[in-house]
Amino acid sequence: MQTKHLILPALAVGLGALLLVPAQDAGAFTLLGGSLSQSQRDFRVFNNFTDSTANDNTTPDPSFPGYQGAVVAIWKASVEWGSELHGDGSGDPHQPNGLGSGGANFDASFQGLATSEGTTNSNVHSELSGSSGGVLAFTETPISDGWRIKYYSGWTWDDGPDTNIGSRIDIQGVACHEYGHALGLDHSTATGATMQPAISGSGVTQRSISSDDIAGVQAVYGVKAGNKPRITGVTVVGNQITITGANFASTSNQVWFTQGSSGGTGTPIKVTNLTSTNGGTQLVCNVPSTAGPGDVLVRNDGTANDDLSNAWPTDLQPSGPTCLSPSNYCVSSPNSVGSGAVIDSVGLPSVAANDFTLACYGVPPNQFGIFFYGGSQVSSAFGDGILCVASGGLGVYRFSPKQADAFGDVSMPVNWGAAPVASGSGQWASGTQWFVQFWYRDPAAGGSGFNLSDALDMTICP
Numbered sequence: 495m496q497t498k499h500l501i502l503p504a505l506a507v508g509l510g511a512l513l514l515v516p517a518q519d520a521g522a523f524t525l526l527g528g529s530l531s532q533s534q535r536d537f538r539v540f541n542n543f544t545d546s547t548a549n550d551n552t553t554p555d556p557s558f559p560g561y562q563g564a565v566v567a568i569w570k571a572s573v574e575w576g577s578e579l580h581g582d583g584s585g586d587p588h589q590p591n592g593l594g595s596g597g598a599n600f601d602a603s604f605q606g607l608a609t610s611e612g613t614t615n616s617n618v619h620s621e622l623s624g625s626s627g628g629v630l631a632f633t634e635t636p637i638s639d640g641w642r643i644k645y646y647s648g649w650t651w652d653d654g655p656d657t658n659i660g661s662r663i664d665i666q667g668v669a670c671h672e673y674g675h676a677l678g679l680d681h682s683t684a685t686g687a688t689m690q691p692a693i694s695g696s697g698v699t700q701r702s703i704s705s706d707d708i709a710g711v712q713a714v715y716g717v718k719a720g721n722k723p724r725i726t727g728v729t730v731v732g733n734q735i736t737i738t739g740a741n742f743a744s745t746s747n748q749v750w751f752t753q754g755s756s757g758g759t760g761t762p763i764k765v766t767n768l769t770s771t772n773g774g775t776q777l778v779c780n781v782p783s784t785a786g787p788g789d790v791l792v793r794n795d796g797t798a799n800d801d802l803s804n805a806w807p808t809d810l811q812p813s814g815p816t817c818l819s820p821s822n823y824c825v826s827s828p829n830s831v832g833s834g835a836v837i838d839s840v841g842l843p844s845v846a847a848n849d850f851t852l853a854c855y856g857v858p859p860n861q862f863g864i865f866f867y868g869g870s871q872v873s874s875a876f877g878d879g880i881l882c883v884a885s886g887g888l889g890v891y892r893f894s895p896k897q898a899d900a901f902g903d904v905s906m907p908v909n910w911g912a913a914p915v916a917s918g919s920g921q922w923a924s925g926t927q928w929f930v931q932f933w934y935r936d937p938a939a940g941g942s943g944f945n946l947s948d949a950l951d952m953t954i955c956p
């Protein structure tokens with residue numbers, strides 16, 4: 495096991511800590527030897543930092559959902575080494591060009607909170623009581639089997655994201671340096687490198703890895719491959735997540751989620767054996783009940799460095815705007831009890847949510863009727879009313895008859911697992927558009943004996 499320190503330079507010479515730097519050509523990264531296997535890309539935080547300033551950033555950040563304080567600072571430090579911008583790259587005022595600068599076949603999976611400092615290969619960050627001269631923090635690095643990072647409590651730590659933190663030490667900057675050790679880099683003599691053995695000031699500038707650090711991580715894991723899977727967006731509707739991107743395998747994909755509860759082993763929550771669609775640009779699966787807010791990653795069908803995607807933040811909360819409520823169109827015609835029946839719905843037309851109800855009001859009490867749907871709109875006289883739904887080449891489909899109650903109301907939860915919506919050419923598949931209307935008996939009107947509501951225009955969501 496090797497232990498690598500980050501120190502304050504004022505104390506460095508006295509400690510001889512600069513002796514940790516091997517003799518090298520000027521201005522270049524060096525390597526510890528070895529790399530983190532794909533099974534060791536997780537990191538967790540045992541948040542036992544004692545300074546109030548280490549956990550006083552309580553502003554929610556959508557790029558780092560569900561967490562605050564030191565945990566977010568360390569999360570930011572880790573994603574800076576990632577192959578791509580982390581989501582839209584936002585989160586650090588010191589890095590206006592974004593977090594995620596590595597450009598290598600290396601990405602890490604945030605796995606939330608640990609409940610202890612763990613062992614030397616538990617991949618956990620934590621504070622260590624005490625001090626050791628000028629040493630700020632250190633990394634224990636078995637490398638291929640994992641690592642552990644500790645921050646001495648003797649310093650006053652700050653979680654940012656402010657850059658003007660006075661004499662306090664920046665958790666994010668120091669974490670970025672230490673995580674560089676964890677992934678296999680030794681100290682660099684390059685000016686401005688995050689992996690320089692000592693910092694001056696607060697350490698804020700260490701948050702952003704330099705060209706030398708980038709060359710280092712690329713030397714260990716390879717320059718980001720052209721066929722490396724890549725996430726460019728995530729949407730959640732109901733319990734279903736849709737991941738869009740590029741280079742997903744045709745079969746045997748995995749989606750890695752952040753664990754939802756504290757503790758665990760750091761092993762990501764995984765959904766496996768997924769088949770991609772749309773030419774390897776889309777994956778759809780249900781969100782596991784044990785997953786929580788954090789990052790998602792996609793693993794292709796292998797275990798090489800270039801089989802794991804970038805990390806994409808998501809709070810796993812359904813995103814409303816992508817699933818719209820149906821809208822009414824056409825007209826309802828007067829019937830025997832009033833101005834006409836009006837169609838309505840409750841819930842969203844989401845396959846995954848499976849919580850959508852069709853309704854109709856203003857129907858003659860206790861009369862029977864049928865909800866039916868088709869692929870296009872029309873407007874033509876029919877019975878005592880107006881027909882608003884036509885086939886549109888997709889057919890017209892009807893549900894089982896429903897009886898209005900004594901108030902003239904009809905309500906019908908849609909069973910997504912049954913005919914006519916479950917399968918066939920009338921299937922309510924994600925992305926399909928349908929037009930729905932209610933056709934009901936009305937003998938008391940003295941006309942044709944039946945009438946129609948107005949209609950709904952709706953697009954089915956994932």
Ligand SMILES: [Zn+2]
Nearest residue numbers: 498499500691
């Ligand atoms: Zn170091």
